[in-house]
Amino acid sequence: MAKRIDVSGLTAFYGTHRAIDDISMTVEPRSVTAFIGPSGCGKSTFLRTLNRMHEVTPGGRVEGKVLLDDENLYGANVDPVAVRRTVGMVFQRPNPFPTMSIFDNVAAGLKLNGKYRKNELANVVEKSLKGANLWNEVKDRLNKPGSGLSGGQQQRLCIARAIAVEPDVLLMDEPCSALDPISTLAIEDLIGELKERFTIVIVTHNMQQAARVSDRTAFFNLSAVGQPGKLIEIDETERIFANPSVQATEDYISGRFG
Amino acid sequence: MDTTTAPPTDAPPPPPVFDKGAPKAKKQLGDRIFLGLSRGSGITLLVIMAAIAAFLTYRAMLAISKDETNFLTTFEWNPQGEPVSFGIAVLAFGTVVSSIIAMVIAVPIAIGIALFISHFAPRRLAAPIAYLVDLLAAVPSIIYGLWGAVFLVPYLDGLNKWLDEYFAWTYIFDKTNEGVARNLFTVGILLAIMILPIITNVIREVFLQSPKMIEEAALALGATRWEVIRMAVIPFGRSGIISASMLGLGRALGETMAVAVVLSPSFLLSFHILDAGGGTFAQNIAAKFNEANGFGRDALIASGLVLFIITLLVNGAARAIIARRKEYSGANA
Numbered sequence: 001m002a003k004r005i006d007v008s009g010l011t012a013f014y015g016t017h018r019a020i021d022d023i024s025m026t027v028e029p030r031s032v033t034a035f036i037g038p039s040g041c042g043k044s045t046f047l048r049t050l051n052r053m054h055e056v057t058p059g060g061r062v063e064g065k066v067l068l069d070d071e072n073l074y075g076a077n078v079d080p081v082a083v084r085r086t087v088g089m090v091f092q093r094p095n096p097f098p099t100m101s102i103f104d105n106v107a108a109g110l111k112l113n114g115k116y117r118k119n120e121l122a123n124v125v126e127k128s129l130k131g132a133n134l135w136n137e138v139k140d141r142l143n144k145p146g147s148g149l150s151g152g153q154q155q156r157l158c159i160a161r162a163i164a165v166e167p168d169v170l171l172m173d174e175p176c177s178a179l180d181p182i183s184t185l186a187i188e189d190l191i192g193e194l195k196e197r198f199t200i201v202i203v204t205h206n207m208q209q210a211a212r213v214s215d216r217t218a219f220f221n222l223s224a225v226g227q228p229g230k231l232i233e234i235d236e237t238e239r240i241f242a243n244p245s246v247q248a249t250e251d252y253i254s255g256r257f258g
Numbered sequence: 259m260d261t262t263t264a265p266p267t268d269a270p271p272p273p274p275v276f277d278k279g280a281p282k283a284k285k286q287l288g289d290r291i292f293l294g295l296s297r298g299s300g301i302t303l304l305v306i307m308a309a310i311a312a313f314l315t316y317r318a319m320l321a322i323s324k325d326e327t328n329f330l331t332t333f334e335w336n337p338q339g340e341p342v343s344f345g346i347a348v349l350a351f352g353t354v355v356s357s358i359i360a361m362v363i364a365v366p367i368a369i370g371i372a373l374f375i376s377h378f379a380p381r382r383l384a385a386p387i388a389y390l391v392d393l394l395a396a397v398p399s400i401i402y403g404l405w406g407a408v409f410l411v412p413y414l415d416g417l418n419k420w421l422d423e424y425f426a427w428t429y430i431f432d433k434t435n436e437g438v439a440r441n442l443f444t445v446g447i448l449l450a451i452m453i454l455p456i457i458t459n460v461i462r463e464v465f466l467q468s469p470k471m472i473e474e475a476a477l478a479l480g481a482t483r484w485e486v487i488r489m490a491v492i493p494f495g496r497s498g499i500i501s502a503s504m505l506g507l508g509r510a511l512g513e514t515m516a517v518a519v520v521l522s523p524s525f526l527l528s529f530h531i532l533d534a535g536g537g538t539f540a541q542n543i544a545a546k547f548n549e550a551n552g553f554g555r556d557a558l559i560a561s562g563l564v565l566f567i568i569t570l571l572v573n574g575a576a577r578a579i580i581a582r583r584k585e586y587s588g589a590n591a
Contacts, residue, residue: 051478053474053477053478056474056477081480081481081482082480083480084477084478084479084480084481085479085480086480088478088479089478091471091474091475091478093471095469095471095472095474095475096475097472097475097476097489097490097493098472098494099493099494099496100489100493108476108479108489109479109480112479112480112481112485113480158475161475161479162478162479165479165480
């Protein structure tokens with residue numbers, strides 16, 4: 001079930017270093033929101049605060065609020081493990097579990113939740129692999145290791161793994177940056193299909209990709225190296241690329257920055 | 259204007275730069291010395307192994323051919339007696355059983371310590387603990403033996419009685435003879451302590467190398483800390499755990515002094531591991547070598563050959579297990 005994300009006054013630290021500063025935004029359900037900006041502007045850090053993965057890094061710390069349909073992910077009694085079960089994530093480099101078969105990779109999240117029956121499991125795995133447009137390529141070798149697939153297939157396997165648990169939100173951290181153009185296209189098509197069911201947030205360095213897949217785009221920037229990253233603006237993707245309201249956004253998008 | 263094309267001339271082509279005309283270019287001196295040294299080292303290793311194997315086999319054959327009983331099934335060790343009678347049954351049994359006890363105790367503890375150091379302990383604590391484990395490896399084995407005989411044996415007496423009283427139904431903990439805890443169980447515990455450092459260190463190294471990417475994948479799926487370890491760390495380190503265990507097992511099989519000091523040697527072969535007595539290959543050799551005549555020594559060497567073969571088999575088995583799991587090892591991640 002797709003949910004709305006409401007961020008207010010979010011600041012993230014690495015030790016004493018302030019990585020992102022005072023970010024507020026709303027992400028609509030059943031839409032794709034793209035984060036763009038130069039390297040080091042904190043867009044990946046911000047993404048990782050949305051499923052409490054930021055605090056896994058030693059010294060990682062967060063102030064502020066992230067509401068998922070009115071429930072604060074950083075509330076005092078919230079278990080980060082429970083948050084990560086409802087906010088799925090796909091990483092920059094495909095990272096299927098190398099010791100598991102394709103089937104077990106997709107089933108991994110379900111087995112963690114503990115509530116499944118054997119035939120039910122097979123159904124969910126098939127549905128998720130179909131959802132990730134991978135089923136036809138792997139249906140004859142579900143028992144082979146996931147690490148034997150190509151990079152693009154591995155990334156779609158990771159997407160299948162993430163959607164198998166039916167998360168409310170799907171976070172993608174530069175999911176195509178390690179892939180060739182054909183695999184990238186396959187993933188972009190997939191994102192278009194997945195947004196009917198999930199709230200999707202994607203970090204990308206590729207501005208054409210942001211323009212192709214997203215409904216809304218957020219531009220992050222930092223004033224200087226070592227300074228915290230800030231949200232410059234967030235708007236409809238068409239407006240960001242055609243007629244942004246901040247000069248810095250236009251400079252970045254047209255290549256005049258630095 | 260075209261400036262790249264040279265005007266045509268009648269000058270002869272320049273001499274070749276790489277082809278000096280010699281039929282085979284001479285190798286640099288440094289290369290030749292290094293090649294000779296490394297090749298020599300490799301050959302030395304093979305020669306040493308061959309020499310040991312040949313020596314063991316030759317002397318063992320001298321002894322076994324004169325043995326008037328079955329070498330493999332005879333309990334007693336009396337090569338200088340009349341008739342000549344000696345066999346490895348007790349020694350093989352004692353060696354294998356004490357090593358298995360050591361493995362059963364040491365491997366789970368080693369995995370626990372390695373996990374604690376690599377994934378749970380705060381950094382300030384991890385380094386000192388790792389150092390302590392190294393320190394355990396630095397204690398000479400005769401010290402372990404003395405500690406075992408003077409401290410462990412009397413203290414384990416009570417445990418032995420308790421195990422005998424409440425767990426005799428398990429058969430292995432049923433104590434059927436009198437005597438203090440100079441038995442295979444005590445030897446196993448002592449060996450476990452002695453092989454703990456090497457197993458822990460190898461496993462710790464493997465766990466430290468488990469890829470962050472895969473651990474994050476598990477975390478992002480909503481895995482708890484323990485589930486991350488179960489899904490991403492232990493499967494990745496499985497072949498490392500097996501190699502580490504086999505390294506430890508090799509040590510346990512060959513350990514001499516500690517066993518010789520603790521065990522009260524006898525020709526006893528009993529599956530009741532609390533029964534006092536028994537023997538191991540290395541302990542038997544250490545205890546009897548000085549008093550043995552030439553033939554007695556040959557007989558002891560024959561037992562050494564069996565130990566050598568057992569160790570080889572253990573190593574081979576470990577390699578086979580690791581090779582079988584290669585596809586899933588994570589090496590291709």
